[in-house]
Amino acid sequence: MTAETDPFILTLEQTDSTNTYVREHFDELPDLALVRAKFQTAGRGRLGRKWLSPPGVNFCGTFCFKNVADGFHAGMLCGIALMRTVAELLPGVPFYLKWPNDLYFEKSKAAGLLGEGILRQGKIAGIAMGIGLNVNTTQEELAGTGQSAVSLRMIANQEFNVDFVAKLLAKQLNVCYIMYSDSVPELFPEWRSCNKLIGKTIAVTDACGARFEGFFRDVTPQGEMILEYEEQGVPLQKIFNCCDVSVDKSSL
Numbered sequence: 001m002t003a004e005t006d007p008f009i010l011t012l013e014q015t016d017s018t019n020t021y022v023r024e025h026f027d028e029l030p031d032l033a034l035v036r037a038k039f040q041t042a043g044r045g046r047l048g049r050k051w052l053s054p055p056g057v058n059f060c061g062t063f064c065f066k067n068v069a070d071g072f073h074a075g076m077l078c079g080i081a082l083m084r085t086v087a088e089l090l091p092g093v094p095f096y097l098k099w100p101n102d103l104y105f106e107k108s109k110a111a112g113l114l115g116e117g118i119l120r121q122g123k124i125a126g127i128a129m130g131i132g133l134n135v136n137t138t139q140e141e142l143a144g145t146g147q148s149a150v151s152l153r154m155i156a157n158q159e160f161n162v163d164f165v166a167k168l169l170a171k172q173l174n175v176c177y178i179m180y181s182d183s184v185p186e187l188f189p190e191w192r193s194c195n196k197l198i199g200k201t202i203a204v205t206d207a208c209g210a211r212f213e214g215f216f217r218d219v220t221p222q223g224e225m226i227l228e229y230e231e232q233g234v235p236l237q238k239i240f241n242c243c244d245v246s247v248d249k250s251s252l
């Protein structure tokens with residue numbers, strides 16, 4: 001018989017960034033701890049962007065992973081936990097993951113992930129995986145971000161209790177983690193099936209600004225994108241890591 005324990009959640013009124021908090025307190029935090037903040041003064045997004053969120057209305061938090069193989073596994077766990085959470089809150093709404101782990105509804109982003117490795121003696125000792133989920137932001141508040149974004153409130157036309165959303169997400173993450181510890185290959189097909197752009201013609205831009213248009217054939221077991229494209233009539237294949245490229249909005 002196994003006793004179920006509640007997930008560890010630390011709620012801060014305010015911090016610069018929950019990713020920074022987890023990095024700075026990594027040694028004191030338990031595995032799978034969730035550190036969330038009602039307000040971040042310097043929230044970060046991917047590719048050096050800022051993550052802006054008005055006080056109190058959205059979920060901003062970071063999971064502390066101590067026993068996952070790498071950043072992809074931490075992202076996969078959080079991506080699936082996010083999908084399961086929104087499926088429970090808004091049953092039947094067709095959310096999907098835009099590779100690798102952004103949560104989308106139609107052509108608008110509802111949540112993003114930022115993973116950062118934590119080094120100890122030159123080795124990765126853990127991953128701080130931050131999640132920003134638009135819960136109660138209004139259309140007007142999101143318009144200021146300059147991106148096509150959406151919140152759960154805008155989709156469902158009702159407000160959500162952010163504490164409840166955080167508890168649900170932590171619970172889902174813990175359930176996924178138990179599956180992960182038993183068998184990594186079991187979770188991978190679920191993550192793959194949430195990635196709606198697989199099998200579509202898409203465009204990506206790499207870190208140097210080079211643009212590739214091609215067919216998103218599949219993902220590798222390490223979560224990389226296999227893109228098939230043509231150059232002067234010659235069929236080519238390239239494997240992209242999520243740190244190397246971003247998928248263009250035109251692909252959605």
Ligand code: BTN
Nearest residue numbers: 017043044045046061112130132
């Ligand atoms: C992105 O899509 O660019 C990733 C956004 C990640 C935002 C979250 S909010 C909680 C955590 N703390 C941060 O500073 N960033 C992540």
